[in-house]
Amino acid sequence: EPEVTQTPSHQVTQMGQEVILRCVPISNHLYFYWYRQILGQKVEFLVSFYNNEISEKSEIFDDQFSVERPDGSNFTLKIRSTKLEDSAMYFCASSVGGGGANIQYFGAGTRLSVL
Amino acid sequence: AQSVTQPDIHITVSEGASLELRCNYSYGATPYLFWYVQSPGQGLQLLLKYFSGDTLVQGIKGFEAEFKRSQSSFNLRKPSVHWSDAAEYFCAVGLLTGANNLFFGTGTRLTVIP
Structure with missing residues (x-):
């Protein structure tokens, strides 16, 4: 069964450093997402x-964050200068279409x- | 305010016992409703969904959920829990119009004791 793959499973970084989180969505999906879960x-x-552009973003997604689809398979989340409060679990997701259903x-x- | 509430942070049940995990939502119109499960080291896996129609929906792994409009609830149930059901369970909603994203509850961690 096709699945969404994320790497690495655990990333440790120093405050102020840039990190890139990587995701390979399911191949025929057209919509891609990033979510996060701070502990608790x-x-x-x-x-x-x-379609190679941000369709929606939350207020959390400020200028420190960026996303990119650098090739036909990867979808990345970059945090430019990490803060302590960025510590969290980051989930990538994909779907065939958009909308709540x-x-x-x-x-x-x-x-x-x-x- | 719009919200998804899972009032139980942690539930412990004995193997073979029945299970009910609660989820309430607060949105203007009935949203699309989902239950996801996350086992350790795994991604969020869809258990079941409700869009319309029969208010009792069947999912994978023997789970079912009942939508009750009057209570704005979508509770997850299983008649007999297995040790492998120990995981984190998330209720989520998708809106009828506008946003593509899901809105999640805080999750309920299920522990199963022998």
């Missing part, structure tokens, strides 16, 4: 991406630890 809190939406398929997540 809700899974929160960060951004959705369609489309089933999103999630990766296993990348745990980001900012020291």
Whole structure:
């Protein structure tokens, strides 16, 4: 069964450093998403991406964040200068279509630890 | 305010016992409703969904959920829990119009004891 793949599973970085989290969505999916979950809190939406551009973003997704689809398979989340509060589990997801009724398929997540 | 609430942070049940995980939502119109499960080291896996029609929906792994409009609830149930059901369970909603993203509850961690 096709799945969303995320690498690395755990990333440790120093505050102020740049990190790139990587995702390989399911191959025929057209919509891509990033969510995060700070320990003990809700899974929160960060951004959705369609047709090589951001379709929606939350207020969390500020100028420190960027997304890119550098080739036909990868979808990346970059945090330019990490802060302690960026420590969280980051989930990538993809779906065939957009809208609330489309089933999103999630990766296993990348745990980001900012020291 | 719009929200998804899972009032139980942690539930412990004995293997073979029945299970009900609660989810309530607060949105203007009935949203699309989902339950996801996350086992250790795994991604969020869809258990079941409700869009319309029969208010009792069947999912994978023997789970079912019942939509109750009057209570704005979508509770997840399983008649007999297995040790492999130990995981984190997330209720989520998708809106009828506008946003593509899902809105999640805080999750319920299920522990199964022999």
